[in-house]
Amino acid sequence: MKKILSVFVLLFGLSCVLFAVSKQRKSIDDFFKEYETFVVKAEKAAASNKVSDLTNLSMESLKLSEACQKIENTDEWTIADSKKYLELTNRYSIAINILSGNTNATSADANAALDDYNDLLKSYGY
Secondary structure (H helix, E strand, C coil), X not given: CHHHHHXXXXXXXXXXXXXXXXXXXXXXXXXXXXXXXXXXXXXXHHHCCXXXXXXXXXXXXXXXXXXXXXXXXXXCCCHHHHHHHHHXXXXXXXXXXXXXXXXXXXXXXXXXXXHHHHHHHHHCCC
């Protein structure tokens, strides 16, 4: 009877852990959906030169940054997640630079930053 109870407790505990990990991964995936939607909105504002959106975008960026800080230290956050976050952040930065009047910002700038980041990851064996 003790063995059956022990197995039950072990299986229950394992299922709780798996549920928690699955929930963390879903939170990360949901964050990236929201963040990418936000970045596209910023890019569209930059393309149409809607400077009036700059304040709202900045406020939304702060909220998303706080959300990212909460999930990036979880066990489910991966190097691939860090890379995706950096790529999206670079796209957002270019859009904000364009809206701010810095028309010299290009995707080449973002690609150069990503190349540096990839080199750094490779140096750590990723």
